[in-house]
Amino acid sequence: METPLIQEKAKNDATGKSSKQDGVLEFQTVGIWTIMRQVKPHSWLFPGRYLLEEGKKWMEVLPIVYRFVQECFSVAPGMMIVYLVSNFWSSTESAIGLYLSSQILNIMQNAISSRKMDGYTLFRAVFVRIIFTFLSSVSSRLKKQTMSTLSNRVRYLFDERLLQANLRLDLPTHENPDTEENINKFIARTSQGGAWNLFNSLSRKLQISASIVSQVSILLGILNHQHGGLWFGLIYLIKGLFDIFDFQSIWESTAYVWDSNPHYRRMRSLMQMIKQTAHRVEIITDVLSDYIHQEWLRARKLLGDISDEYPNQLLDYERPLLRIFSSNISEDIPLVFYAIQIYINPKSFSLPSVALMQQASSTLTWTVYEIFRDENSLLQICHKIKALYAVEKTENKLQDGSLNYFGTIPxxxxxxxxxxxxxxxxxxxxxxxxxxxxxxxxxxxxxxxxxxxxxxxxxxxxxxxxxxxxxxxxxxxxxxxxxxxxxxxxxxxxxxxxxxxxxxxxxxxxxxxxxxxxxxxxxxxxxxxxxxxxxxxxxxxxxxxxxxxxxxxxxxxxxxxxxxxxxxxxxxxWSWSTRSNDTSxxxxxxxxxxxxxxxxxxxxxxxxxxxxxxxxxxxxxxxxxxxxxxxxxxxxxxxxxxxxxxxxxxxxxxxxxxxxxxxxxxxxxxxxxxxxxxxxxxxxxxxxxxxxxxxxxxxxxxxxxxxxxxxxxxxx
Ligand SMILES: Nc1ncnc2c1ncn2[C@@H]1O[C@H](COP(=O)(O)OP(=O)(O)OP(=O)(O)O)[C@@H](O)[C@H]1O
Ligand SMILES: [Mg+2]
CATH class of the missing domain: 3.40.50.300 (P-loop containing nucleotide triphosphate hydrolases)
Known part of the structure; x- marks a missing residue:
C-alpha cells in the first residue's frame, strides 16, 4: 500500500519566532501512526555544505561533552580507569580471539594438508588462547564490579544537580513543557538517558570505533597473505554497508510520531477507564459496563485491520520488492566471487578464512550501524549530554528582587x-x-x-x-x-x-x-x-x-x-512480583x-x-x-x-x-x-x-x- 505523503511548510512556533531549523515538515501515515519529519532545506545543494553543518554541530557539543567526561571521571578516577580498560579489553576481545582462533585453525589445516603435526606450536597456541580467555574473565569481573559503584555515583551526581536545578524553578518556568521534558528525561533510571547511560553510551561508541579499527586491521592482516584476499574482504565490507544504508529508520531523521487514529485512541481510553480504580466507583454506580463494551466493539470495528505495530516495522513491511531483492542478492555476491576465485586459482583461499570473513562481515555491519545510524548515534548522545546541562541553565521567568523583606520592615x-x-x-x-x-x-x-x-x-x-x-x-x-x-x-x-x-x-x-x-x-x-x-x-x-x-x-x-x-x-x-499465579x-x-x-x-x-x-x-x-x-x-x-x-x-x-x-x-x-x-x-x-x-x-x-x-x- 502506498502511504500518503503530505508536505507542508513549517509554521512558526507559538512564540512567533521563526527558528533557524525551520524547513519543510513531512507527514506520513502508517498504521495508526502519523510520522512528522523535519526535512532539512538545502542539504542536497552540495555535500560540502552538509559536512560543514555537521562540523558546526560537533563544535557546539564538544566542550560540553568534555566537561561531562571530566565530571564523570571525578567521581572515582582510579575506578573509572579500571572500568574503561576492561571495557576496552572486551571490545577488542572478539578481534583478538578471532586472531588466536584462526592461528589454531591454520596450524590444524597445515597439519592436515602436510600430514605432519607440530605438537609444540599447536599446544602453545591453545595455551595462549586459554590464558586469553582467563584474562577476559578477569576483565569481565572487574568491569561489572566497578560499574555498579560508578553508575551509582554518576547517576546520583547528576540527579542531585537536577534536583537543585528543579527546586529553584518558579511556577511559570516549571509549567513550561520544555523544562518539564528536560527534567523528567534525566532522572536516574530512566531508559531515556540518565547521566550514567549517556556516559556509557559515549564510551561504548568509542570502544566500537576501536573494535572496528582492530577488526579491520586483523582481517586485512589475515587476508593479505592470500591471493585476491583483499578484494574478497572489500566485497564483504560493501555488502555489510549496503545492508545498513538500505533501510531508512525513522530514528535517523528529526521525527515525531503519534497515534493519530481516533478509533485506536478511543479503544485505549475505554481500556484505561476499566483499569483505573478512580473510575471504578462511577462505572459501577452509573452502570456503564454495557456502554463501555459496546463502544469498544464499535471502535474496534471502525479500526479494522489498521496496525499498531511500531512504525519502523510497518515501514519495513512496505519496502519495495526490488529493494528487498537487491538486498538479498547481495548476500550471494561474496559467494559468487569466491566460486570464481576458486575456479581460477583453486589454492587461493583457505576455508577457515571464508568462515571468518562471514562472521566478521556481520559484526562489522552491526558496529558501523551502531555508531552512525542507531537512534543513539554518537552525535545524538552528545546532544543529549548538552541537554543534561541545559536544565541547569534554565532561566526563571520571574525576576527576583533584591530587597530583604525582614530587614526592610523589621x-x-x-x-x-x-x-x-x-x-x-x-x-x-x-x-x-x-x-x-x-x-x-x-x-x-x-x-x-x-x-x-x-x-x-x-x-x-x-x-x-x-x-x-x-x-x-x-x-x-x-x-x-x-x-x-x-x-x-x-x-x-x-x-x-x-x-x-x-x-x-x-x-x-x-x-x-x-x-x-x-x-x-x-x-x-x-x-x-x-x-x-x-x-x-x-x-x-x-x-x-x-x-x-x-x-x-x-x-x-x-x-x-x-x-x-x-x-x-x-x-x-517500588515493588514488583514474578509468577503471581501460585502465591500463598x-x-x-x-x-x-x-x-x-x-x-x-x-x-x-x-x-x-x-x-x-x-x-x-x-x-x-x-x-x-x-x-x-x-x-x-x-x-x-x-x-x-x-x-x-x-x-x-x-x-x-x-x-x-x-x-x-x-x-x-x-x-x-x-x-x-x-x-x-x-x-x-x-x-x-x-x-x-x-x-x-x-x-x-x-x-x-x-x-x-x-x-x-x-x-x-x-x-x-
Ligand atoms: N493553571 C491555570 N491555567 C490556565 N487557566 C487557569 C488556571 N487556573 C485557573 N484558570 C482559569 O482562570 C479562571 C479563574 O480561575 P480561579 O481558579 O481563580 O477561579 P475561582 O474563583 O477560584 O473558582 P472556584 O470557586 O471554582 O475555586 C478560570 O476561568 C479558570 O479556568
Ligand atoms: Mg478557587
Whole structure:
C-alpha cells in the first residue's frame, strides 16, 4: 500500500519566532501512526555544505561533552580507569580471539594438508588462547564490579544537580513543557538517558570505533597473505554497508510520531477507564459496563485491520520488492566471487578464512550501524549530554528582587497589601483571556478580608498573585509600601502562610507534613545528634506539632493511626512480583502490607493541611495568612471552630487574614473588607452591612443562602 505523503511548510512556533531549523515538515501515515519529519532545506545543494553543518554541530557539543567526561571521571578516577580498560579489553576481545582462533585453525589445516603435526606450536597456541580467555574473565569481573559503584555515583551526581536545578524553578518556568521534558528525561533510571547511560553510551561508541579499527586491521592482516584476499574482504565490507544504508529508520531523521487514529485512541481510553480504580466507583454506580463494551466493539470495528505495530516495522513491511531483492542478492555476491576465485586459482583461499570473513562481515555491519545510524548515534548522545546541562541553565521567568523583606520592615505583626489596576492571564491557557481584570483594593495590617464570587471568577488566582506564584500581566502590587517585585521573593513567601484550594500531602510522615510549615524546624525531626539540647528541642517541637494538629482538627485522627505521627499515608513503594499465579496467602498478605496506601476522608485530608497552616502561622515571621476555601469539606462544628481560630490570628495576633469562601455568614459578617469577584472583575467591596444596603451582587447571594436556611426551618 502506498502511504500518503503530505508536505507542508513549517509554521512558526507559538512564540512567533521563526527558528533557524525551520524547513519543510513531512507527514506520513502508517498504521495508526502519523510520522512528522523535519526535512532539512538545502542539504542536497552540495555535500560540502552538509559536512560543514555537521562540523558546526560537533563544535557546539564538544566542550560540553568534555566537561561531562571530566565530571564523570571525578567521581572515582582510579575506578573509572579500571572500568574503561576492561571495557576496552572486551571490545577488542572478539578481534583478538578471532586472531588466536584462526592461528589454531591454520596450524590444524597445515597439519592436515602436510600430514605432519607440530605438537609444540599447536599446544602453545591453545595455551595462549586459554590464558586469553582467563584474562577476559578477569576483565569481565572487574568491569561489572566497578560499574555498579560508578553508575551509582554518576547517576546520583547528576540527579542531585537536577534536583537543585528543579527546586529553584518558579511556577511559570516549571509549567513550561520544555523544562518539564528536560527534567523528567534525566532522572536516574530512566531508559531515556540518565547521566550514567549517556556516559556509557559515549564510551561504548568509542570502544566500537576501536573494535572496528582492530577488526579491520586483523582481517586485512589475515587476508593479505592470500591471493585476491583483499578484494574478497572489500566485497564483504560493501555488502555489510549496503545492508545498513538500505533501510531508512525513522530514528535517523528529526521525527515525531503519534497515534493519530481516533478509533485506536478511543479503544485505549475505554481500556484505561476499566483499569483505573478512580473510575471504578462511577462505572459501577452509573452502570456503564454495557456502554463501555459496546463502544469498544464499535471502535474496534471502525479500526479494522489498521496496525499498531511500531512504525519502523510497518515501514519495513512496505519496502519495495526490488529493494528487498537487491538486498538479498547481495548476500550471494561474496559467494559468487569466491566460486570464481576458486575456479581460477583453486589454492587461493583457505576455508577457515571464508568462515571468518562471514562472521566478521556481520559484526562489522552491526558496529558501523551502531555508531552512525542507531537512534543513539554518537552525535545524538552528545546532544543529549548538552541537554543534561541545559536544565541547569534554565532561566526563571520571574525576576527576583533584591530587597530583604525582614530587614526592610523589621517589626510588624501584619502586612499592608495594595493591588493597583492588576490584570492577569495564565501563560498556559486554553482561552487566552484575562482572568483578573483591572482589580484594585487596599488591605491594612491585621484586617480580615473575605473574597467571595462564583466558580471561575478568579478568587484562587488572586491568591496566587500575593506571593508571586505568578506576576500580574499589568498593574502593580505593593507590600508594606514597596513594590512586591522589589523584595527577594523567598523572603515574602516566608512571611506568608498560604493554604491553596488544591493542597499537597507529601509522601512523608504525618509529623513531617505538618512540620514542613516551618522547614527550618522540620529538619530537627531527623537530627541524629542525640545531645541533651537536641533531645530537648525535639521534645518541644513534638509538643508544638501536637498543638498545631489540635488547632487544625487532625489530632484525634492521627492518634487513631497505628503509628501515630510517624504514619506515612501515601508512601512511595517500588515493588514488583514474578509468577503471581501460585502465591500463598502469607505471600499476598505481605504484598498488601508493603503496598498499603491508606486513604482518609476528604475532610480529614483538609484537617491535615490546616494543621500545617497553623504550624506555619505559629511563627512570628508570618504576617499574612490566606486560606482558599479551607472549610469546603469540614463538618459545621469544625468549620465554626476554624473560623474562630483563624479570626483569632488577626484579632489577637495582628496578622492580616485573607479568606476565600462560598459561604456567607459568620466570617463575612466579621470581615473588615469583603471583595466580590465576578468573571475576573472586582465588582463590589466593603463591609457586610454596607454591601447589604447597596443591594448588589453580594446582597443577592447573601439573601439566596439565607432564604435557603429559612425555608429549611419552615419545613421542619
Ligand atoms: N493553571 C491555570 N491555567 C490556565 N487557566 C487557569 C488556571 N487556573 C485557573 N484558570 C482559569 O482562570 C479562571 C479563574 O480561575 P480561579 O481558579 O481563580 O477561579 P475561582 O474563583 O477560584 O473558582 P472556584 O470557586 O471554582 O475555586 C478560570 O476561568 C479558570 O479556568
Ligand atoms: Mg478557587
Amino acid at each position: 517589626e510588624a505583626r501584619g502586612m499592608d497589601v495594595i493591588f493597583k489596576n492588576v490584570s492577569f492571564s495564565y501563560p498556559k491557557s486554553t482561552t487566552g483571556i484575562q482572568v483578573i481584570k483591572n482589580v484594585s483594593f487596599n488591605v491594612k495590617k491585621g484586617q480580615t478580608v473575605v473574597i467571595v464570587g462564583s466558580n471561575g471568577s478568579g478568587k484562587s488566582t488572586l491568591l496566587k498573585l500575593f506571593n508571586r506564584l505568578y506576576d500580574p500581566t499589568s498593574g502593580e502590587i505593593h507590600v508594606d509600601g514597596h513594590p512586591l517585585q522589589d523584595f527577594v521573593a523567598a523572603d515574602v513567601r516566608r512571611s506568608m502562610a498560604m493554604l491553596y484550594q488544591t493542597y499537597s500531602h507529601y509522601p512523608l510522615s504525618i509529623q513531617e507534613n505538618i512540620a514542613l510549615g516551618q522547614p527550618e524546624l522540620a529538619s530537627l525531626l531527623h537530627d541524629e545528634r542525640k545531645t541533651e539540647k537536641i533531645i530537648e528541642r525535639q521534645k518541644e517541637l513534638t509538643e508544638k506539632l501536637a498543638e498545631a494538629a489540635k488547632l487544625g482538627g487532625s489530632f484525634e485522627l492521627i492518634q487513631e493511626q497505628k503509628q501515630g505521627f510517624e504514619t506515612v499515608l501515601h508512601p512511595t513503594v 496467602q502469607a505471600f499476598k498478605d505481605k504484598m498488601a502490607e508493603v503496598n498499603n496506601k491508606a486513604d482518609v476522608s476528604a475532610g480529614q485530608w483538609q484537617r491535615l493541611a490546616l494543621s500545617r497552616l497553623f504550624f506555619r502561622t505559629a511563627s512570628d515571621r508570618v504576617r499574612l495568612v490566606a486560606a482558599d476555601e479551607p472549610s469546603a469539606s469540614l463538618d459545621p462544628q469544625m468549620e465554626y471552630e476554624l473560623f474562630e481560630r483563624l479570626r483569632n490570628l488577626s484579632t489577637s495576633h495582628g496578622k492580616t487574614l485573607i479568606y476565600v469562601t462560598h459561604r456567607f455568614g459568620y466570617l463575612t459578617k466579621h470581615a473588615d473588607i469583603i471583595l466580590v469577584m465576578h468573571k475576573g472583575e472586582l465588582i463590589e467591596q466593603g463591609k457586610h452591612e454596607d454591601l447589604l444596603v447597596k443591594g448588589g451582587e453580594y446582597a443577592k447571594l447573601y439573601k439566596l443562602q439565607a432564604e435557603a436556611f429559612m425555608s429549611d426551618d419552615k419545613v421542619e
